[in-house]
Amino acid sequence: MREILRARGLRKSFGAVEAVRGVDITVREGEVVGLLGPNGAGKTTILRMIAGILAPDSGDVTIDSIALASDPLAAKQRIGFHSGDTQLYQRLTPREALLYFGRLYGMPEAALLEAIERLVAELEMAGFASRPCRTLSAGQKQRANIARAFLHKPDLLILDEPTTALDVVSGRFIVEAIRKEKSAGRAVLFSTHLMGEAEYLCDRIALLHEGRIVDEGTLPELLERSGCTNLTDAFLKGIGYAA
Amino acid sequence: MRWRILRTVYLKELREALRDRRTLFIMVGLPILLYPLALIGMSKLQESQEAAQSARVSKVAVWGTLPEGLEERVCGKPEKFECQRWQGAPAAIRAGLEQGKFPAPSRLPPDLDDIEPEKRPKPNLEDPVVKSAQQAILNRETDAVVILWTGFSSQVRGEGAAASTVLFDSVRPESVKARDRLSDQLRLYREDLRAKREQARGLPEGFARGVDIQAVNVAPAKRRSGMLIGVLLPYLLIAFSVMGAFYATIDMTAGEKERGTMQTLLCAPLEPLEIIGGKFMAAWSLTMISTLINIFSLAATFSRVKMIPGVEITGSSGSYVVALFLLLPITAMATALFLAIGAFAKDFKEGQSYLTPALMGLIMPLMLTMAPGMELNRYLAFVPVVNIALLIKQLFLAEWSADLLFIVLLSSFCYAALALVFATRVFERNNLLLGGKETLGSLLDFRRGVGGRPSPGLAIFLFAGSLVLLFYGSLLFENRGMATVLLVTEYGFLLLPAIVLAGVQRFDWRETFSLRMPSWRAIGAAVLIGISGWTVGAGLLIRLLPPPESLVKALEKILMIEDRTMPLWAAWLLVAVTPALCEELLFRGFIQSGFQRAGKWAAIGGAGFLFALAHASIYRLLPTLFLGVLFGYAVWQTRSVFTGAICHMLNNGLMVTVARSPETARELGISGTRYLPWGIIAAGVAVLLAGILLLPREESAPTT
Numbered sequence: 034m035r036e037i038l039r040a041r042g043l044r045k046s047f048g049a050v051e052a053v054r055g056v057d058i059t060v061r062e063g064e065v066v067g068l069l070g071p072n073g074a075g076k077t078t079i080l081r082m083i084a085g086i087l088a089p090d091s092g093d094v095t096i097d098s099i100a101l102a103s104d105p106l107a108a109k110q111r112i113g114f115h116s117g118d119t120q121l122y123q124r125l126t127p128r129e130a131l132l133y134f135g136r137l138y139g140m141p142e143a144a145l146l147e148a149i150e151r152l153v154a155e156l157e158m159a160g161f162a163s164r165p166c167r168t169l170s171a172g173q174k175q176r177a178n179i180a181r182a183f184l185h186k187p188d189l190l191i192l193d194e195p196t197t198a199l200d201v202v203s204g205r206f207i208v209e210a211i212r213k214e215k216s217a218g219r220a221v222l223f224s225t226h227l228m229g230e231a232e233y234l235c236d237r238i239a240l241l242h243e244g245r246i247v248d249e250g251t252l253p254e255l256l257e258r259s260g261c262t263n264l265t266d267a268f269l270k271g272i273g274y275a276a
Numbered sequence: 277m278r279w280r281i282l283r284t285v286y287l288k289e290l291r292e293a294l295r296d297r298r299t300l301f302i303m304v305g306l307p308i309l310l311y312p313l314a315l316i317g318m319s320k321l322q323e324s325q326e327a328a329q330s331a332r333v334s335k336v337a338v339w340g341t342l343p344e345g346l347e348e349r350v351c352g353k354p355e356k357f358e359c360q361r362w363q364g365a366p367a368a369i370r371a372g373l374e375q376g377k378f379p380a381p382s383r384l385p386p387d388l389d390d391i392e393p394e395k396r397p398k399p400n401l402e403d404p405v406v407k408s409a410q411q412a413i414l415n416r417e418t419d420a421v422v423i424l425w426t427g428f429s430s431q432v433r434g435e436g437a438a439a440s441t442v443l444f445d446s447v448r449p450e451s452v453k454a455r456d457r458l459s460d461q462l463r464l465y466r467e468d469l470r471a472k473r474e475q476a477r478g479l480p481e482g483f484a485r486g487v488d489i490q491a492v493n494v495a496p497a498k499r500r501s502g503m504l505i506g507v508l509l510p511y512l513l514i515a516f517s518v519m520g521a522f523y524a525t526i527d528m529t530a531g532e533k534e535r536g537t538m539q540t541l542l543c544a545p546l547e548p549l550e551i552i553g554g555k556f557m558a559a560w561s562l563t564m565i566s567t568l569i570n571i572f573s574l575a576a577t578f579s580r581v582k583m584i585p586g587v588e589i590t591g592s593s594g595s596y597v598v599a600l601f602l603l604l605p606i607t608a609m610a611t612a613l614f615l616a617i618g619a620f621a622k623d624f625k626e627g628q629s630y631l632t633p634a635l636m637g638l639i640m641p642l643m644l645t646m647a648p649g650m651e652l653n654r655y656l657a658f659v660p661v662v663n664i665a666l667l668i669k670q671l672f673l674a675e676w677s678a679d680l681l682f683i684v685l686l687s688s689f690c691y692a693a694l695a696l697v698f699a700t701r702v703f704e705r706n707n708l709l710l711g712g713k714e715t716l717g718s719l720l721d722f723r724r725g726v727g728g729r730p731s732p733g734l735a736i737f738l739f740a741g742s743l744v745l746l747f748y749g750s751l752l753f754e755n756r757g758m759a760t761v762l763l764v765t766e767y768g769f770l771l772l773p774a775i776v777l778a779g780v781q782r783f784d785w786r787e788t789f790s791l792r793m794p795s796w797r798a799i800g801a802a803v804l805i806g807i808s809g810w811t812v813g814a815g816l817l818i819r820l821l822p823p824p825e826s827l828v829k830a831l832e833k834i835l836m837i838e839d840r841t842m843p844l845w846a847a848w849l850l851v852a853v854t855p856a857l858c859e860e861l862l863f864r865g866f867i868q869s870g871f872q873r874a875g876k877w878a879a880i881g882g883a884g885f886l887f888a889l890a891h892a893s894i895y896r897l898l899p900t901l902f903l904g905v906l907f908g909y910a911v912w913q914t915r916s917v918f919t920g921a922i923c924h925m926l927n928n929g930l931m932v933t934v935a936r937s938p939e940t941a942r943e944l945g946i947s948g949t950r951y952l953p954w955g956i957i958a959a960g961v962a963v964l965l966a967g968i969l970l971l972p973r974e975e976s977a978p979t980t
Contacts, residue, residue, distance in 0.1 A: 086542045106545040114543035120536040124295040125288070136284045137544045165295075181540065 034061040035097070037111075037189045037220035038083065043092035045078050052078045054244040055092070060189065060220040065211070067231040068224040069268055070241030076224040077116070079241075080193045083222065084114040097188050110138060113187035115178055117197030123167035127158060127177035130166065131184055138185040145184075152180040156210060172203030179210055190214055190221045196230065208234060228264045238264070240271040247271050277549050285546075285554025286561075293524050293562055302523050303566040307516060307573040315577045325449065334454035337363035337412060339373060339405075340424025340440075343432045345468060349461040350422070356457055364412025364421070369405055373426060378405050380425035380439035409443040419454035420444040422462075435473060499673065505578060506669035509599065511642045513570055514665055517603055518610045518638050520566025522631060524559045525611060529618030530627030549733070552703040556612055556696065563607040564600075571596050599668050605688035606664045610638055612695035616702040645669060652676075657683040658747045660691045679824075682894035687747070690740035697737040729787050730778070732882075735870025738777055739886045742862065745769045746890075762850050771858040774866040789865035790917040797970060798914040799922060804967030806926025809906050811960025813899035814931075815952035823895035832935060844936060848925075851932045856925035863887040863904065864911040864920040880908035903927060906964075913971040 038060040045053040053075045060066045068076045081087040083094050085105050094101040094108070101108040121130045128149060135145035153162045156176045161169055166177065175195065182190060192211065196204035208230060215221055215234075225231055231238055232252060239249040248255060248271045252264060259267035293299045337360045342350060351359035362370050372378050400406060409421040421443045431438035440462060444455035470484045482488070495503070532538045541551060575596055617634055621627035638661055644650060645665040652666035663684045670676040730738070746769040753761050778788050785791060794802070868883035884904030891900045907920040934941050952960075 081539075084543045086539060106547070109543065109545035112543065114540075116539060118536055119539045121540070122288075122292055122537055123535055124292045129291075133284065133288045134540070134544065137281060137546060139280075139545075178540075 034063065036061055037097055038222060039093075039095045040079075040083055041093050043079060043082055043094070044090045045075075045082060045087065046090055052244055053082070053089070056241075056244070056246055058083070058222065058239065058246075060222050062188075062220055063215060063218045064236045065215050065221040065223055065234050067235035067238045068222065068241055069228075069231055069238055069264075070224075071272060074241040074272075075244040076241055077193055080114075080116070080191050080222065080224060084112055084191050085109045086114070110185075111188040112191060113182035113185065113189070114191045114193075115182035115195055116193035117175070117195055118193075119178060121166040121174060121177055121181065124165055126163050126165055127169075127180065128153070128162045130177065131180060134181050135184055140185055148184055148186075149180075152183060155213075156180050156206075172199055172206070175199055175203060175207060176210075179207055183210075183214060188220060190219050190223075192221065192223045194224055194226065196225070196227065204230075228268065232264050240268055242272040247273075277547060277553060281546060281550045282553045282557070285550060286557045289528060289555050289558030290561060293527065293558060296523075296527060299523050299527060299562065303520050303562060304569055306519075307566065307570040311512075311516070311570070312573055312577040312580075316580055319580075329449055329453045332450060332453070333358050334450065334457050335360055335363075335419045336454055336458055337361075337365070337409075337418040337421040338424070339365050339370070339409070339421060340426075341429055342424065343429040343438075346461070346465045349465055350458070353461075360418055364408070364415070364417040366408055369408045373405065373423070376426035378426070380427070381441065383437070383439075406441075406443065413443060413445050413451060419448070419451045420458055422458050432469065502672040502674065506672035507646050509574060509578075509672065510645055510665035510668040512574055513567065513599065513603065513668070514606060514642055514661065515639045516570045516574075517563060517567040517607050518635060520570075521559055521563040521607060521611045521614050522635055524562045525614035525618050526621070526624055526627035526631060528555045528559055529615055530621035530630075531624050533619075533621070534623035548704045549700055552615065552696075552700050556615060556699065559615060560608055560611045563611055564604070567600060567603050567607060571600055595671050598671055602664050602668055602671075602685070605685060605692045606661060608692035609660065609688065609695045612692065612699040616695070616699035619699075619702045652680055652684070654680070654683065655751070658687045658744070660688065664688060678894050682897070683892055686889050686892060687744070690743050693736045693740040694744075697733055697740075700733055728781075728783055729872065730781070730783060730866055730870035732871050732874060734777070734781070735867040735882075736886075738774060738862075738870075739867060739890070742770055742773050743890060745773065759850055762854065766854045766858040770862050774862045778866060788869050789861055790869065790911055790915055791865075792914075792916040792918075794914050794916040794919045794922075795972070798910075798916060798919050798972065801914075801967045801970035802910055802919045802922035803926060804963050804970060805906060805910055806923040806967075807930060808960040808963035808967060809903055809923065810927050810930060811952060811957050812964060813902050815957040815960065817898040817902055818895075819951060820898060823893075844933065847932050847936060848929050852925045852929035855928055856921040859887070859890075860907065860911075860917050860921040860924055863890075864908055865917045868908055868911065876912060880905055880912055884908050909968070910971060913973075 036059055038058065040056065040058045043053055043056040043058075044051075056075075056079055058066065058068075058079070068079065070076050078087065082089045082092075083101075085094075085101050085108060088102075096108040096111045099108045099111070121127065122133075125133070131149045131152070132145065135148065140148065153159055156179065158173070158176055158180065161173050162177075166174060169177065179195065182192070190211070195211070196207050199207065211221060211223070211234060221234075223231075223234065235252070237249065237251055238255060239246045240255070241247070248258065248267075250258070255264065255267045255271075256262065259270045261267040261270060333354070334356060335358045336350065338350065339362060350357055365373075369378075401410060405423060409423065412418050412421060423441045423443070425439040425441070428438040428440065430436075442455055442458050442462070445451040471481070473479075474481060474483050493500075532541075613634060614631055617630050618627045621630045641659070641662050642665050645662055650656075650666060652663065652670055656666055657663050657680055667676060667681060667684045670680075746765055749769050750761055750765050753764050756764075774789075778785065863883050863886065867886055868879050871879035871882040874882065884901055884907075887904035887908075888897050888901035891897070903924075907923045910923055911917055911920040913919075
């Protein structure tokens with residue numbers, strides 16, 4: 034399978050705090066890789082560096098063989114980024130916001146309009162797609178945000194805790210949407226606190242602690258290496274938390 | 277930068293801002309409702325207070341005995357005065373005045389308007405009579421006190437000078453009104469008395485008066501109106517316009533951070549310049565809309581308020597249009613500055629607290645422009661904000677000059693460019709835009725990797741910075757003689773910043789400054805262009821906008837270097853070789869290579885235009901633009917800055933030779949003529965064309 038994301042030796046410090054200490058990640062076509070870690074482990078910083086939002090202090094990122102550092106625009110063109118804490122423009126409607134981002138990604142107008150209508154139907158947004166974003170519920174906002182990340186059919190989806198603060202129904206809806214993208218052959222890099230989500234979605238899981246990947250593999254590999262019977266215990270053991 | 281993306285960001289920002297009630301209120305609501313209501317309300321209040329004062333009967337305490345004639349004038353006019361005899365006078369003071377114990381004050385010198393206030397005689401407030409009167413007025417027992425000193429009536433009868441004093445409180449309008457009324461009646465009484473005395477003595481009318489003085493204000497109503505608008509309008513207009521940028525820019529920076537939408541923009545395939553460019557254009561558009569509404573509103577308001585009795589406050593519509601145009605650079609600067617500062621704030625509230633001092637910093641200097649006697653001059657023309665305010669003032673007084681207008685616009689656009697470069701650097705810091713901390717030092721850190729050439733933004737930054745430095749720096753040396761000024765400005769303020777910036781940025785020296793030896797053919801072409809270019813510039817283009825005599829004299833002063841005895845070779849070194857080296861390395865070197873990525877003609881035209889602007893005169897704009905483009909073309913075709921330097925040196929050298937050698941001018945047939953003869957122009961054009969044709973035909977500029 035084609036390597037969509039290849040990150041090597043990523044490091045990032047904020048002042049005296051070393052947030053990421055040499056991280057390697059690879060995600061292939063049609064693969065979902067989960068980043069699992071406690072608060073402050075460096076998940077968001079890693080995802081932001083891979084998305085081209087933050088520049089790493091050292092290390093390289095390539096998206097579909099395009100180096101992010103030397104050709105950021107072409108690399109970003111292949112990425113769809115969504116974070117649980119990002120918002121859409123409060124005074125625009127989801128439809129207007131999607132139109133705006135589609136144009137920023139250089140989508141042809143006809144294809145853009147068609148993609149918006151398809152996503153509005155697929156993500157069941159018809160009831161609120163023409164209402165200002167400030168009037169939407171958290172779940173509706175999250176769907177609109179997911180639609181923005183999926184809009185330009187990126188090769189790599191980077192999702193930072195996309196179901197944070199959502200109720201079970203909305204969360205499940207987002208998870209199913211991600212599965213569909215995986216089925217369509219997209220590579221997905223995904224961070225979460227929820228073990229169930231990781232077990233359900235991820236082909237491979239990387240356990241992150243204090244800016245380092247402490248273990249990585251498929252769910253059976255992680256369980257076998259840790260000697261645990263479930264991901265939660267394997268995770269706690271992996272980060273050195275004695276159960 | 278992709279224009280399509282810039283337009284998309286611009287339209288989205290504009291749409292969002294126009295849906296924000298707060299921005300709309302500041303932009304439209306305040307100018308249409310609040311300002312007119314406040315100004316008209318204040319004016320009406322003032323009018324009604326004046327009417328109330330006029331209708332009110334003044335309470336005046338009379339301490340002393342009113343002689344016949346004056347009695348009727350003060351106590352016989354119940355519609356004006358309520359005559360209060362001895363009101364508030366303590367018994368001892370009354371007795372003292374009646375018995376002549378308090379002598380009249382010695383005669384005061386004439387109350388001349390031209391005497392400085394601090395040199396005017398001050399009343400003795402410790403005098404017991406004055407102190408008692410002061411107490412009566414401050415206790416509001418009366419509005420004013422008139423003291424008729426002992427012997428007032430006998431002096432009137434005996435043809436002496438009777439002494440009186442009017443005491444009042446300048447803080448209370450009714451007291452001032454009572455003073456005015458009393459003084460008027462005393463003066464009229466004096467006139468009557470003088471006429472009677474002249475008549476009694478058989479003297480001709482006017483004998484005692486001697487001289488009649490009448491001061492006539494010759495300022496027509498339009499000028500008085502212009503003065504008032506000129507003082508008030510710049511302050512109000514700039515303050516209100518800049519306020520228009522205030523909320524829009526906070527919303528686009530700190531507001532966007534607070535709402536968590538900045539991250540989505542940063543992960544999109546956009547260049548920082550496209551983000552800041554779109555936001556800047558949107559915020560600037562909103563500011564200019566706000567400015568336009570403010571201008572309409574203020575013009576309409578001024579015509580309604582009665583600020584000068586009997587004068588309608590109107591300005592010509594042309595003046596308002598030019599005022600709007602003049603606000604372009606100042607609003608651009610404020611918008612860019614606010615965007616940059618707003619990006620440091622985490623939320624809207626923090627944005628307000630960061631931007632308020634910046635807003636005050638822009639508005640406070642405007643108070644200076646309201647001071648009487650503050651007029652635009654070549655020093656103030658480079659002071660940001662103040663220069664535009666003073667220019668608008670002169671505009672409404674119809675006293676502006678094209679050259680000062682040009683310098684003000686030039687300097688203001690330079691400041692706007694610097695602010696925009698600063699804003700762009702801020703928007704290159706993603707960590708800052710995501711809510712992280714960045715020091716000011718990191719924003720000013722220009723270190724880059726080895727190699728490469730300057731960007732267009734850096735080229736504009738260098739130009740704007742050098743020009744500001746050139747202006748303020750040259751002021752320090754202006755008394756050191758022309759030669760010192762020339763050397764310091766050329767090497768210190770034009771060449772040195774370019775070299776330092778290229779060194780700090782670690783640019784490729786050869787590429788940045790086009791440091792290549794030209795071929796013999798290129799040298800030949802440069803010689804032909806150098807000796808002929810001036811005939812088109814000084815011969816043809818100067819006819820389109822003839823310079824004033826003062827500019828011609830100033831140029832002659834430069835060419836003569838204030839020293840006719842200086843050998844010609846030394847004059848060449850100063851006026852020809854030095855500018856050729858310094859200006860070519862800056863404009864055809866750093867700046868033209870900075871614009872290179874925009875394409876051949878944009879680079880040549882851009883550098884040529886900035887070269888023309890740097891000569892800081894609207895009359896020299898066309899000739900220097902022509903020469904700048906010509907030299908730029910020569911450098912582009914030959915890839916050598918030395919080609920431009922040869923052209924420049926010969927161009928200046930010929931002018932300095934002609935200026936210093938009347939024989940040469942006579943031989944050329946240009947002595948005493950205002951314009952070059954057509955024959956010389958035709959010959960010059962032919963040589964110039966030959967020079968251009970001799971330049972290498974193939975474009976040999978390096979790839980971008």
